[in-house]
Amino acid sequence: MSRKSLTASPGLATAGRSGISRLTVRDAIDGYLFIMPWILGFILFTAFPMGFSFLLTLMDWDLLGSQSWAGLSNYLQATSDPLVGVSLYNTGYFTVFSVPLRLAIALAGALLLNASVRGLSFFRTAFYLPTIVPAVASVILWMWIFNPSMGLLNMGMSALGLPKQDWLWDVGLSKPSLILMTLWTTGNVMIIFLAGLQAIPNHLYEAAKIDGAGGWSQFRHVTLPMLSPSILFNLVMGIIYSFQVFTSAFLMTKGGPLNSTLFTVLYLYQAAFERFQMGYGSAIAWLLFVIILVFTILQWKLADVWVYYEGGEK
């Protein structure tokens, strides 16, 4: 029986359609049921808390009793509080140096691993292992490495004939020290780059070679463009992550010396959970959120210029 004769028969067509639609409705209900955990989770643990958090920014509340509307005073206080400025500067400094350095080290590591080496899994494990060290354990370890009198780092400095440093306890070196510590754990970024490199088809390199491209030229005109989606991903996630730096400063330096490692999330934590200024803490959280959002959107916009998507699909 041909298709045409089937649809030509009115009875059959309606029966078929209503049957399908009943199925579709049942499917749709199933669909909503399947994603229900996420919908509920989104409402309960994301949307509602965000709305609540915004209301909090308009309040003064110490969690005990005194709760009053404060209008915009929390925002005004945040924009004039010198410590908010200091914390944003510190966070910006940390991000500007740590993110590009992390990406560069991870890319270098991935390129080395991708050079068809023997013992790939050994080297990959070596590069990755520090990344699974939990933050608090890594803090215990690095406190000892940075120890000014007998830490491993200063022993290395003396061995090289360089002067010993105070690292975390030096206003000028405290941020670079924390950045150095984050360079140790670039494993995830590296693995993503490695996967991106392995996905680049070999014929592109062969075509480049035929056109006389040398090593650098191949890297510049084949590797980088083909890898740009992975670079964008690592850059966006890296910036979001680095803007929220907290644990190392909270445990190692407590924001010191002289507020040189007072990062925004640390200041937010102190406001909300040490001084119980829930409204003020929330205002700082929103300030940070807006900054992160602007950076993220800006990167997506800029991505149009430098990120290459194969097949032109975005």
Add this chain to the structure above:
Amino acid sequence: MTQANPLTPRARSSRLFWPRAARVARRVVLYATLLALSGLFLVPLFWMGTTSLKEQGQVFAVPPQWIPNPWLWENYPEATRRAPLWTWLSNTAFITVLSTIGNVLTASMVGFGFARIRFPGRDALFILLLSTMMLPSVVTLIPRFIMFREIGWNDTFYPLIVPNFFGGGAFNIFLVRQYYLTIPRDLDEAAKIDGCSNWGVWWRILAPVALPVLVAIGIFAFVAHWQDFMDPLIFLQTEKMKTLSLGLRAFVNPYDNSWHIAMAAGMWLVGPMVAIFFIGQRYFIKGIAMSGITGR
């Protein structure tokens, strides 16, 4: 006859010698760099492991003593005398295992909904899901603290476990959905003709086939919950409720000279992670590699 060949064997080999030497030299530099970098990455970890087995005197030895002599296993029991490590360990394990189950179960379920069923608004909801991945978690920190405190969950494990049964995280859902999309639909269709419901297709057909990705997100979830610091910090207060990450804070003290004990305590946190990594390495590496495709 030999003269017909313009190159004598000697000349030919010398023409090939230099490129080959250059290639060998490049391999040597490559391996030397790889080894040096591996050393840089591994030395701190090695230092932590060996320091945890040293006598206090050797901890401060100059030049540094790399291998403990004698091997002082006694540092580990000593660490448990200084802090309730067993309690913290069992708290951490309890929270981590339940949270991981919640993440894997609900991510695989939600991922199925997004990958296999058509319903109005699906694509818009999926974009919403993806955009939450970029949401800094710190915005919801204070309201979540107040919310859970209001319902009396402060200083309990509930705030750390329960939210994980609601979707299992945008990232995990995304990974599972992408994996489901690579599985041919013929499998579902065949099962449906045999009378399988959507739930049956998910539980009996797709979830078992998607086991590699479920193991991968399970490992991610396990690692994330095991080392989580911020949430335990704001939700747990009493000593006997603490997790290892939170409790080990007590060992971060620049003025206490018992670094060997601190390292031994730290190894309680590190050890299980290293074990998980070596057991699940294959899935782990693959899972991270998959996560990179999010950017496209």
